[in-house]
Amino acid sequence: MFFEDFTKTGCVYHIAAINDLKKIMSQGIKYNDKASYKEKYCGFHQLFDDQKPAYIPKWVERKKAIFATMNYRKKPGFHSHTVVMALKIDIKRCWIANENKANQLYEPFILKNILEYNSAENYLQTKGKEIIKNYWSTSLSFENNLLERADQKENYDAEVLIFHEIPPENIRPLFIVSDHRVQTINQWKKIFS
Known part of the structure; x- marks a missing residue:
């Protein structure tokens, strides 16, 4: 794993655009406080929420979530011009799901309204429904995940x-990512001193 386990750090990890860092460090993070939320993700999250089974708690709504990761398996390839942060969380108010399942549907969701790719709508209505069903059926509370460790299973x-x-x-910046390097906060500060 890239970071030490949650059981040692008590942290999960979140990535944001470097342009948002000043606001994050003064106001914190909310699920809907970035322009990209409405432009890129809200409708996509609604697709999953609309198909959420009744046994998943009502408070679990993707459209109202801040997304983070438990860890990275290897040295990740972070997006340029971002900041990687450690977050302290209330584990009683968190849910775990398999991002690999959600990611399979993002491009079809975006492309379905382009004539050349409109067959993606049929994919979403058939295979997509199966993927979403599997997404929810393999999800669990953060607390249960700490007992079962789904996050450490292959392909999860x-x-x-x-x-x-x-x-x-409850936010600690760890790395600044540019086109050419990933550096710790202290390494970046040394550049300017």
């Missing part, structure tokens, strides 16, 4: 759905 990329705001005092 645990996304953490956080259902509370993260105040600035």
